[in-house]
Amino acid sequence: MNSLHRRDFLTRLTLATAALATPRYGFSNVSRADEFVEVSTTHGRLKGARSEGVTTFKGIPYAGRISGDRRFRRPALLEPWTGVRDALQFGAPAIQPPRRNEPAPAEDCLFLNVWTPASDNRKRPVMFYSHGGGFVGGSGASGGQDGSNLARNFDVVVVETNHRLGLFGFLYLDDIAGPDFAGSGNMGMLDIAAGLKWVHDNIAQFGGDPNNVMIWGESGGGAKTSCLYAMPEAAPYFNKASIESGPGVRMTPKEVAAETTAMLLKELNIAPKDWRKLLDVPAADLLAMQNKLPFVPPFQEKNRNQGMMRRNYGGFGPVVDGVVLPHHPFDPTAPAISQNKPLLVGWNEDEYTFFAWERKDTEFAKLDFESLPKKLEAQYGADAGRIVDTYRKANPNASAPDIFIAVSSITMMGLGSVDIAEKKVKQGGAPVYLYNFGYKSEKKIPGTDYPMGTPHAMDISFKFNNELPPRDGSAPKESFFGGNRPERFVASRHFAELWTTFARMGKPAAKDVPAWPAYNLNTRPTMRIDATCEVIDNRFSQELALWRSLGKL
Structure with missing residues (x-):
């Protein structure tokens, strides 16, 4: 990334x-x-x-x-x-x-x-x-x-x-x-x-x-x-x-947001005291200017005394102004205002394949264990070798591209999800349920023999129960990301039923799915959602221990 x-x-x-x-x-x-x-x-x-x-x-x-x-x-x-x-x-x-x-x-x-x-x-x-x-x-x-x-x-x-x-x-x-x-x-x-x-x-x-x-x-x-x-x-x-x-x-932070505003005004040649001129700039011109401004990096890392800074979606996004958003949503703690509201949180196992697909990135699929550490060094520096060693030990059958996808996916969406779950548990209020979506699409990333797996955004059609056989009995069409296998219909049913039951009762449950325990800091149960669902305790324990030791969680 x-x-x-x-x-x-x-x-x-x-x-x-x-x-x-x-x-x-x-x-x-x-x-x-x-x-x-x-x-x-x-x-x-x-x-x-x-x-x-x-x-x-x-x-x-x-x-x-x-x-x-x-x-x-x-x-x-x-x-x-x-x-x-x-x-x-x-x-x-x-x-x-x-x-x-x-x-x-x-x-x-x-x-x-x-x-x-x-x-x-x-x-x-x-x-x-x-x-x-x-x-x-x-x-x-x-x-x-x-x-x-x-x-x-x-x-x-x-x-x-x-x-x-x-x-x-x-x-x-x-x-x-x-x-x-x-x-x-x-x-x-x-x-x-x-x-x-x-x-x-x-x-x-x-x-x-x-x-x-x-x-x-x-x-x-x-x-x-x-x-x-x-x-x-x-x-x-x-x-x-x-x-x-x-x-x-x-x-x-509002200080960063104020700097972005100052940058916009400068680019438009508007003095701060004349900020009202922004009201007269055509919307199309503001959109063009928005695309010219530098963006906040995908990840702002923490120092150990500050707490995790997770993904910031571009130069414009919600501002911790002390009033509308009184504090960071989950830093340093889960929000007290929602202490008694149940929460689901989780991510897809292969988030990064989406971004490889949309970028037309085929190079990651050519990685071997000699080139993988070099690939990761740009983001993780001297820790790259240790990251590869830990992931190879935890996943002995994984290929070098598999490890690259796993590292990229958990750092993009997984660490923040675990952070939220842990902080919600420590709050001692309503339960939180942690999940991974794991149904594997057989569709290949164009230009490679590497399957999409469970990419970012594939969950949308599954949880909305839009992975269904045609109502008129005709042959199913290939899903955009989900592929052709009929098992996707079962996975979609599970996902949608878990979410709608949670909406109804505050506790996720579905037919033919094992009971989903609330997350806790002892067994750390995670529901893996697929055509066959399973509860996995202490999932990614070695990988998460590594990220904690590196100050990423």
Whole structure:
């Protein structure tokens, strides 16, 4: 990961996320409807589309205008409407490069989507998902995260938001712009909190229980979930959480955010006292400037007295401003505000193969045990040899590329996940459950004979139960990452049932899956999710001992 420039990483991650959003699951912008369904909300009536046992409402506005003089501020009040508003097409995603099969990005992007089995006043669990794409890309309309199958097969209500991203959502102006712009460095997170409040006020009309809401998200969505878990403004509106392949242990200190703001103003030739000129810069120009600014490195290492600094998704992301985000989400401890809220946290076993795929990196597959230490030296220096020795001892049948993938994957997403689990246990409150997703795709990384395994983002279609045989009985199509093997359907069922049961009860469970013990610091149980699931105690014990000794955990 050290050789990957951060700007290139984020651009490619956004493009790869868009690729995953292609309509492989029959996800289109205009619904095919067996019938239309109307519901009342706090601001007016909505018309959604019902098809195959699920009603979908798309493009629901949950807050008001954020363009013009509302840029970098709290949204304007949402204006009520008269009559019935169509909720049949997705709303605009946040400012970013254009997204396939979605409306053009726009500043005014505060829309959400709802999938429900029925608007019948039943109190179903609500699964409120935050999309990935770091803090700079993605939307609540990405195809792999279509909520239809979760709603249909597990009787839950799924909600996904669009919210501000990049500098539109995370430009820190608090030091120079006055009280109207308080919290500016966290507007993207405050948008999500506003979406949660909308759910609290309205979801009963959609068949959901406002008092049983689970927040969850993958990659950047996992980091967003980490922040929500620590935010006073979000706290009243959710009851449990899941952080998936995106452990947000630490976020941007306000001093660093202020430096980024100063850099932006300098690049735009705007004096700090004239910061209001930012309100008149066209959105496209700000996006172009965002892409020119240097990014925070993928990993900011800790010193031993400071605590782990985990992944920071680019130069713009949530800011530890002492108010909206009072402290780092999981440093030095798990947030007291969510002490009594159960938590799931974990990662995919082969996270790094995603990044090899999107970078067209084939060189790692040619590594041998002579070249592997040299490959790791750029990031780990003199410790590279010790790392290789430890991993070879713990995994005697692993090849050199296997070890490179294992090292890269656990340092990207694993160490932060374990850190979060350990801190949650030490808090002595609600339980935390640690997992690894391990279903192996046989698809090869192009240009190599190396299989994808369990790459970053492959879990999305599995946990949304979008790995299913066709409903019409036709032959299954190849999954984007998941490959062709029919076992993927079983793994998807397990993943989705574990998560929906957790949403319902606060404890994950599924048919044909062993009982999943809460994490503890003695046996350290980890659920490995696959077509056959298993609980593994003290998993990666040798590897984690190594990373602790190196001050990485």
